[in-house]
Amino acid sequence: MKYPSPIAVCVGVVVGFATCCVLGQLTTRKNIYQDFARLHPFLEQETSYYPTASQLVAVAHGQCPPASHKTLVVLGGNSVFNGSGQKRDELWSRALQEDLGDHYHVVNFSAPGAGAVDNGGVIFECLAREYPTALFVTNTEPGYYPAANRSAYSYLFWDAYCKGLLSHDARRTARLEREKATSDDADFKLSRELNSVCYFNDLWTYVSYRYVSTFWTSWLRGRSFQPRHRLRDWYDKRPKVVADESEFQKMLPDHLEALRHRRPVAADRFAQNSNGAWVQTAESLQQDEEHIADLLPDPLQRRSLIVFTPYNPWFLAHLTEAERTRAEISYANGTHLLEKAGFHVLSTYDSGFSPSDFGDTVHLSPAGGRLLAKLVADSIRSMDTASNIPAGR
Amino acid sequence: MIFTTYWFFVFVGIVFPIYWLLPWRQARLAVLLVACVVFHAHFAGAAGVVPIVVLAIATYVAGRSGRPGWCLAAILACVGALGVYKYAGFLVQSLVGLFDPHLAAQCVLWIKHVLPAAPPLAISFFTFEFVHYLYDVRKGRMRIENPADFALFAIFFPSLVAGPIKRCGDFLPSLHRGVASVGAEDVAAGLGRVAIGFGKKVVISDNLAQIINYYGPHFTEQPLGTRWLLFAAIAFRILLDFSGYSDIAIGLARMFGITLSENFRWPYLAKNLPEFWQRWHISLSTWIRDYIYIPLGGSRHGVTRKIINGFIVFALCGLWHGAAWNFILWGVFHGAGLAICGNYRQLLGRFGANAGMFFDRCPPLSWVITTVYVWLGWLLFFYPMPQAWKMATSLFSR
Amino acid sequence: MKTSLRILSGFVIGIALGVFFHYLLYRISLPSEPFIYFAF
Numbered sequence: 001m002k003y004p005s006p007i008a009v010c011v012g013v014v015v016g017f018a019t020c021c022v023l024g025q026l027t028t029r030k031n032i033y034q035d036f037a038r039l040h041p042f043l044e045q046e047t048s049y050y051p052t053a054s055q056l057v058a059v060a061h062g063q064c065p066p067a068s069h070k071t072l073v074v075l076g077g078n079s080v081f082n083g084s085g086q087k088r089d090e091l092w093s094r095a096l097q098e099d100l101g102d103h104y105h106v107v108n109f110s111a112p113g114a115g116a117v118d119n120g121g122v123i124f125e126c127l128a129r130e131y132p133t134a135l136f137v138t139n140t141e142p143g144y145y146p147a148a149n150r151s152a153y154s155y156l157f158w159d160a161y162c163k164g165l166l167s168h169d170a171r172r173t174a175r176l177e178r179e180k181a182t183s184d185d186a187d188f189k190l191s192r193e194l195n196s197v198c199y200f201n202d203l204w205t206y207v208s209y210r211y212v213s214t215f216w217t218s219w220l221r222g223r224s225f226q227p228r229h230r231l232r233d234w235y236d237k238r239p240k241v242v243a244d245e246s247e248f249q250k251m252l253p254d255h256l257e258a259l260r261h262r263r264p265v266a267a268d269r270f271a272q273n274s275n276g277a278w279v280q281t282a283e284s285l286q287q288d289e290e291h292i293a294d295l296l297p298d299p300l301q302r303r304s305l306i307v308f309t310p311y312n313p314w315f316l317a318h319l320t321e322a323e324r325t326r327a328e329i330s331y332a333n334g335t336h337l338l339e340k341a342g343f344h345v346l347s348t349y350d351s352g353f354s355p356s357d358f359g360d361t362v363h364l365s366p367a368g369g370r371l372l373a374k375l376v377a378d379s380i381r382s383m384d385t386a387s388n389i390p391a392g393r
Numbered sequence: 394m395i396f397t398t399y400w401f402f403v404f405v406g407i408v409f410p411i412y413w414l415l416p417w418r419q420a421r422l423a424v425l426l427v428a429c430v431v432f433h434a435h436f437a438g439a440a441g442v443v444p445i446v447v448l449a450i451a452t453y454v455a456g457r458s459g460r461p462g463w464c465l466a467a468i469l470a471c472v473g474a475l476g477v478y479k480y481a482g483f484l485v486q487s488l489v490g491l492f493d494p495h496l497a498a499q500c501v502l503w504i505k506h507v508l509p510a511a512p513p514l515a516i517s518f519f520t521f522e523f524v525h526y527l528y529d530v531r532k533g534r535m536r537i538e539n540p541a542d543f544a545l546f547a548i549f550f551p552s553l554v555a556g557p558i559k560r561c562g563d564f565l566p567s568l569h570r571g572v573a574s575v576g577a578e579d580v581a582a583g584l585g586r587v588a589i590g591f592g593k594k595v596v597i598s599d600n601l602a603q604i605i606n607y608y609g610p611h612f613t614e615q616p617l618g619t620r621w622l623l624f625a626a627i628a629f630r631i632l633l634d635f636s637g638y639s640d641i642a643i644g645l646a647r648m649f650g651i652t653l654s655e656n657f658r659w660p661y662l663a664k665n666l667p668e669f670w671q672r673w674h675i676s677l678s679t680w681i682r683d684y685i686y687i688p689l690g691g692s693r694h695g696v697t698r699k700i701i702n703g704f705i706v707f708a709l710c711g712l713w714h715g716a717a718w719n720f721i722l723w724g725v726f727h728g729a730g731l732a733i734c735g736n737y738r739q740l741l742g743r744f745g746a747n748a749g750m751f752f753d754r755c756p757p758l759s760w761v762i763t764t765v766y767v768w769l770g771w772l773l774f775f776y777p778m779p780q781a782w783k784m785a786t787s788l789f790s791r
Numbered sequence: 792m793k794t795s796l797r798i799l800s801g802f803v804i805g806i807a808l809g810v811f812f813h814y815l816l817y818r819i820s821l822p823s824e825p826f827i828y829f830a831f
Contacts, residue, residue, distance in 0.1 A: 004801030005794075006581035012805015013584060013812070020813035048821045190399040191820050204817035214814075215821055216600040218607040397819040581801070588808050591815050599823045 017198075024199025027206040028054035031062025034229070037088050038108045039119065042231040045153070046112065047219045049209075049228060052195075052202050053160035056109055056123045060131075064105035072131045073106045073380060076120020076138035080309045081110035083369060085241040085359040088233040092369025099377035111153060116140035116306060117295045118153035126165040128300055135383060136296075136304040137376060142334030143263035143284070145291035149176065154185075158192035159201070169297035241359035243367070248314050248355065255361045256318055259311065264330030265323045278325050280333050288334070292341045301342035305379055308334060308347040309372070311362060314355035346379045348372070395436055395554055396641050397595065404432065409648060413575065421572040425549075425649065426541055432550040437514040444513045445548075448474055452523040453543045456530045464531040468524050475520040478512035483716035515554045517713060521680055522547065526561055528684055535562055542568070551645035555638050557656040557676035567652045575650025583648030590640030598633040601626045613787040620788055627775065628768040632661065635674065661767070664759040665752075666727065666734045669767055677713075681706050696736055703735070704728040714774075719781070723773040730766055 033043070033051070036059050041047055064072050075081055075093055083091045093108040100106065109120035116138050124136035148157035160166050195201045208214070209228045216224040223231065248255075259265060269284035296304060308331055316324060331349040338345045357368025364372055395401060408428040415421050434442055448471055455467035476484075482501050490497035513519075526546070529535050537543045545568060546561050571579070605626055608615060612623060639656035646653045656676050663669035670678045686706045692699040704725060711724020738749040752759045772781040 003797075004581075004804050005797040006577035006801065008798045008801030009581035009584065009805040009808070010577055012802040012807075013809040014805075015802075016806035016809020017813050018809070019806075020810055024813075050820070187398050187400050190403065191816075194399055194403070194816065195820075198813065198816060200813050200816040201820060204814055214596065214600075214818070216603045218603070221607075397823060399816075399819070402816065581805075584808055585804070588811050592811070595815065595818050595823060 020200070020203055021198045024201075024203030024206075028052070028058060028199065028202050031058045032206050032209055033059050036063070036107075037091060037233065038082055038093065039111045040082075041112075041219060041234040042228055044111050045155075047217045048215050049213075050155055050201060050205060052205060053122060053126060053156050053165055054163065054202055055205065056119070056156075057126050057165065060107050060123065060127055063107055064131075066130055068105070070103055070105045071384065072127065072134040073100070073104050074120050074124040074127065074134060074136050075106060075108040075110050076114065076117060076124070076136065077110040077307070077309075078114045078139060079110075079112040080362055080364060081108070081139045081307075082112055082114075083108075083110075083235070084112060084363045085235065085238070086364070086366055086369050087236050087238075087240075090366035090369065092364060092366075092373050095370045095373035096377055099373050100380060104380070110138070114153050115144065115146040115148070115151040117148045118146075118151050119156055121296060121304075122148050122156050122160050122166070124304075125167060125296065125300060126160055128167065128303070133384075134303065135380060136300070137307065137380065138304070139307040139309045141262060141264055142308055142330035143269060143288060145288060145295055147175075147291070147294040149179075155188070155192070158189055159195065162189075162192040162196040164196070167297055167300075172294070172297060175294060241363075241365045243356045243359055243365040245314065245355065248312070248360075251360055252315075252318065256315060259315055259319065259361050260323060264327045264334075265319065267322075267326065270326050270329070278322060278329060280329055285333065285337070288337055289341075292337055292343075295341075295343075299342070302344075303383075305344040305346060305376070305383055306338050307372075307376060307379075308345070308349065309362065309364075310348045310351060310353045312355055312358035312360065313353065314358070315361045344379065344383050346375060348375060351375055396591075396638070400435065404428075404435075405645070409580075412649060413580070418569075418572045421575075422541060422545070425572070426545055429545065429548045429550045429553070433514070433548050433553065436554075440509045441511075441513040444474060444478070445516070445519055448519065448523060449544070449547045452527060452547075453537070453540060456526060456536055456543070457538065459530060459536055461531045464527040468527045471520045471523045471527075475512075475516055478508060478516055480712070480716045481508065487718070518553065518556060518558060519547065521558050521677075521684075522561075525558075525680060525684060529562070537561060537565070549646070549651075551642040551649075552653055555642070556674075557639055557642065557653050558680050559653065559676075563654060564651075571646075571650025571652075573650075575648075579650045580648050583644045583646070586644030586647060587641050588644075590637045590642075590644055593633040593637030593640065598630050598637060601630040601633070605630060612784050617788075617791060620784075624768060624772075624784075624788060627771050628661070631771055631774070632657070661764060662760070663763055663767075664756050665763055666730045666766065669763060670727075670731070677710070681710055685709060696739065700732040700736065703731050707731065719773055719775075719777060722778060723770055726770050726773055730770075 032055060039051065043049055043051060060072060060074065064070055073096075081093075083093065086092060091108070093106050097104070097106040109123050111119050114120075120138055121136060124134065127134055148154065149161075211227050213225050213228060219234075220226075220231070263269065269280055270278050271281050273279050295301070311327070316327070319327070328349065331347050335345045335347045351371075353368060353371060357365055357371055359365050408424065412421055412424050412428075415424060433445070437445070448467075451467045451470055455463040458464075482504050485500045485504060486497050489500055526535075526537070537546065542565055546559065546564055549559065549564070549568075552559055605623065608619070608623055609627075612620060615623065636657035643653045643655070654676055656674060658672040658675065660669055660673035663672050686702055689702045689705065690698055691702060705728075707724040707728035708721050709724065710727075711720040711722070714720045714723075738745045741748070752762075769785055772784050775781075776784065
């Protein structure tokens with residue numbers, strides 16, 4: 001036998017490729033993330049693992065089927081809502097679930113560095129029609145309202161968008177068309193469009209999760225090629241959070257400097273009026289309003305709760321009075337703008353958090369997580385009983 | 394990144410079926426030419442296309458005329474363009490900076506202001522192919538009459554960006570055979586070759602690169618065994634990345650029915666440096682031999698001239714890889730190795746002859762010495778000299 | 792028999808290639824190093 005039949009090779013290539021496309025689509029129909037609690041680093045892009053929108057939708061379907069008639073609560077947000085520093089069993093969203101009880105099901109799609117509507121917001125929008133009573137709860141800080149296609153997790157937005165999982169929103173479509181001219185991520189968007197037909201990200205992410213990973217990462221080193229389902233929640237192996245003054249003192253120089261540059265605190269969005277009082281500039285207020293309008297399509301704002309999570313009062317005490325004033329103004333303005341846009345807002349700036357509720361400037365200790373869970377649960381219940389109409393309207 | 398973009402996958406997904414389904418030779422040539430133009434324009438942009446088009450027209454016209462003077466002028470224009478786009482900043486910094494660093498910095502800033510941020514895409518490869526063509530025309534060896542043939546030779550997209558460096562005497566007959574008779578065997582063989590190339594690059598080389606990037610900065614702090622493993626990883630990373638790219642280029646060409654020359658032939662099996670350079674980046678080393686070393690006199694004027702020519706050739710080879718001193722140093726390192734390898738038997742008298750006989754009878758030892766020498770060269774290639782020296786010495790100490 | 796073997800082996804190799812190209816579309820979406828050539 002001199003060589004294999006070349007025509008058979010060519011036919012085999014087409015058959016093999018097409019079969020993978022079909023298998024990829026089939027993997028999106030079931031929940032592959034058994035015992036899912038959150039997107040910890042081994043399950044998200046910090047270790048070059050990119051769960052797809054279809055897969056996360058399947059998680060919600062698997063954990064809370066539509067037929068269960070429970071109110072689905074989809075969490076989004078950043079590392080604060082992701083429970084950075086909290087071990088899996090201490091996760092604040094578990095406390096939230098316990099507080100809410102059996103008529104609700106909480107699923108946590110927050111991720112470190114995510115914007116208000118990244119991940120969880122995208123999945124909430126995918127599920128909104130199928131779960132008419134579902135609620136979306138996310139966190140952010142005042143002044144930071146990136147649309148889902150403009151952030152570090154934009155891949156998930158484009159994945160859902162190109163697969164047709166998102167609701168049709170003419171305003172958003174027009175905005176994306178305008179942004180196309182100035183964006184430099186054409187190849188990235190092409191990849192999502194191709195994936196919506198070939199499902200390569202879905203299939204091979206599934207293979208990475210279940211069977212073998214093929215990408216070396218410094219986070220995992222020798223365990224890089226293990227299937228991800230064998231890797232426990234990353235935070236479980238981290239040292240326990242020590243929420244005391246001696247630890248805060250060590251962090252003070254770097255963390256205080258970082259806090260000073262945060263949007264609610266930094267001076268670049270503010271000006272002093274003739275009386276010397278700090279006011280947020282009209283320009284930044286307008287920009288905030290425009291960004292808020294791009295967060296979610298109508299009428300999903302009415303089913304969404306945005307939580308302004310607090311700063312550690314121990315670090316706040318080290319800010320200047322002007323900086324604290326600016327933070328308070330930011331929280332108040334942010335609350336007003338979001339309620340004006342139809343969102344429910346929970347501002348926890350003065351909600352009784354103490355230094356022992358924090359592991360650093362912003363991330364909550366298990367105790368702080370439980371307090372947050374109580375506050376959020378109360379807000380969710382009042383949202384639900386008020387038929388999703390925010391108090392400001 | 395060109396072969397690992399989605400645009401490229403869509404591009405080949407459209408171009409190849411059209412090419413295969415067209416039964417007419419001229420139509421296939423036209424499709425191939427249009428595809429090459431689209432490919433070049435997409436990845437090079439206007440700033441990258443215009444200089445290449447100007448050089449290509451100058452090369453074609455000079456070649457068509459057949460006049461040695463015109464060919465020489467076009468050669469100088471191509472080499473000059475390469476020098477300006479790729480090396481102006483480096484040369485100014487290095488030469489003027491010796492006397493007046495402040496003036497050098499000002500000149501470099503002005504150069505950055507005047508020239509595009511990056512040299513035109515693949516200008517090194519264009520220059521080499523144009524110079525080869527013009528040199529051969531000047532020697533009366535060939536002449537391309539058909540402008541479409543010349544255009545395809547110039548911007549054939551599989552080898553455009555990173556080789557193999559083509560010789561038009563081999564490429565054009567293969568091109569015409571390919572468009573006339575591409576078949577399933579070509580497609581199947583090409584697909585397999587492309588898959589091998591991507592496997593080497595994305596499956597193995599990229600993972601090695603991640604490991605090297607992570608452990609590399611702490612190279613000397615690792616245990617001795619780990620240092621040698623990293624040393625090997627650096628060597629295999631560059632081999633698999635380079636040869637993977639060549640495999641992809643050769644495979645894509647084969648899918649058009651066109652055969653490109655092999656560029657890598659198991660280089661780490663070489664038992665001496667001359668053999669290494671017959672196996673590594675073959676199209677580059679043969680080009681350097683034919684168009685620099687031999688015109689300089691090669692080995693025809695005695696041992697001293699041969700050694701000097703070798704140093705010049707390999708210093709230029711190093712410089713071709715990048716505008717930085719570590720690349721030149723790497724080239725000189727290989728020049729020195731070749732000088733020793735090619736001449737120690739004669740120059741060291743009886744001792745040299747005996748040593749030569751010993752290495753001939755002990756191929757594994759020759760292989761080990763050659764491999765370690767080549768791999769040490771990669772340290773110079775990738776790292777600044779002080780760091781490379783530190784890494785090299787740490788391999789032989791606890 | 793030999794022909795069937797040629798066809799079967801060709802088909803199997805083809806399927807492997809098709810699966811690999813599908814994997815490749817996923818793999819190039821992950822962060823990767825540029826080809827070394829582009830450093831030159």
